[in-house]
Amino acid sequence: MIWAITSYFNPLRYQRRLLNYRVFRSRLRIPLVAVELSFDGQFELTRNDADILIQLSGGAVLWQKERLLNIALKSVPPDVENVAFLDCDIVFERKDWAEDAEARLNERNNIIQLFYEALYLKKESPPSSPCVINAEFSAPGIIQTGDRSLLSKGAVIRGEKRLLYQPGLAWAVKRAILDERLLYDAAIAGGADTLLVASIYGDFEPIAARHLFNPRRRQHYFQWAIPFNKSVAGRVGALPGAIFHLWHGDLKDRNYYDRYKLLENFDPYSDIKIASNGAWQWTNPNTEFDGQLKATFANRREDG
Numbered sequence: 001m002i003w004a005i006t007s008y009f010n011p012l013r014y015q016r017r018l019l020n021y022r023v024f025r026s027r028l029r030i031p032l033v034a035v036e037l038s039f040d041g042q043f044e045l046t047r048n049d050a051d052i053l054i055q056l057s058g059g060a061v062l063w064q065k066e067r068l069l070n071i072a073l074k075s076v077p078p079d080v081e082n083v084a085f086l087d088c089d090i091v092f093e094r095k096d097w098a099e100d101a102e103a104r105l106n107e108r109n110n111i112i113q114l115f116y117e118a119l120y121l122k123k124e125s126p127p128s129s130p131c132v133i134n135a136e137f138s139a140p141g142i143i144q145t146g147d148r149s150l151l152s153k154g155a156v157i158r159g160e161k162r163l164l165y166q167p168g169l170a171w172a173v174k175r176a177i178l179d180e181r182l183l184y185d186a187a188i189a190g191g192a193d194t195l196l197v198a199s200i201y202g203d204f205e206p207i208a209a210r211h212l213f214n215p216r217r218r219q220h221y222f223q224w225a226i227p228f229n230k231s232v233a234g235r236v237g238a239l240p241g242a243i244f245h246l247w248h249g250d251l252k253d254r255n256y257y258d259r260y261k262l263l264e265n266f267d268p269y270s271d272i273k274i275a276s277n278g279a280w281q282w283t284n285p286n287t288e289f290d291g292q293l294k295a296t297f298a299n300r301r302e303d304g
Contacts, residue, residue, distance in 0.1 A: 002082040002083065004086050006069070006085070008035070020127055021045070025049055033054070037056050038058075039058070063192075084101065090243045113171055115241055121135055142165045148203060151210070167197045171196070177232065186272070188268075194207060216268065271289065
């Protein structure tokens with residue numbers, strides 16, 4: 001059976017994040033490993049929120065999603081051959097998505113985006129009852145579009161409540177590839193989903209330019225992306241069907257355009273390190289990036 005992994009961290013204690021997680025968990029029909037990171041020693045998830053729940057305390061307030069997913073992977077039972085890595089604010093429209101995904105991974109694909117279309121629900125729509133009629137807009141999965149050139153343009157249309165495509169949210173991959181390569185986890189302002197897709201397609205240089213990589217970030221990313229590309233070997237697919245994205249703030253508050261500018265001088269080799277609990281922490285506690293990245297969470301206004 002395919003297993004799922006997810007991560008949860010909520011530095012500002014947004015109520016909507018926890019509500020969405022509980023809906024996500026209640027609709028997930030496969031075993032789940034979840035890693036929760038608390039920045040103050042207080043946890044929000046409970047034993048019933050995952051089949052395996054790992055709770056860590058301490059770390060820098062930055063984008064920790066992929067770092068926590070890499071930790072979660074270690075707790076997936078060793079006989080599980082395929083793993084889905086999922087954002088914890090989604091619900092699948094299809095009840096049989098996992099069976100279909102596993103069949104495709106076993107037969108012809110090394111990695112799959114788990115939907116053709118992402119439906120973004122309105123703020124006022126009940127998270128517990130996701131349906132098409134409550135969608136504010138939709139976005140095709142990047143693999144389903146068949147247009148890899150979209151990566152160089154970015155997904156967000158400035159001033160509009162819609163996306164050109166969705167690069168992330170839900171993927172499944174052969175366990176052996178993830179065990180060997182892991183996910184790229186040094187995108188500390190977010191955006192690792194597009195870095196993943198660029199690595200799958202081998203579009204390293206265009207994505208490095210769009211993410212404003214300095215030489216050290218470029219080197220760090222390429223060291224992961226090139227081997228990951230070789231492991232996937234072009235065997236990528238998409239799963240028919242839709243997923244619902246549960247509302248937790250408007251796109252305009254996500255800082256998708258300017259967040260990469262925050263990392264102009266960031267050096268992933270020297271500015272961050274893995275703490276004893278496995279999470280990222282700053283090498284220098286008084287780093288210039290600390291306050292800027294904390295502010296991005298406040299600016300998201302996920303409770304409206």
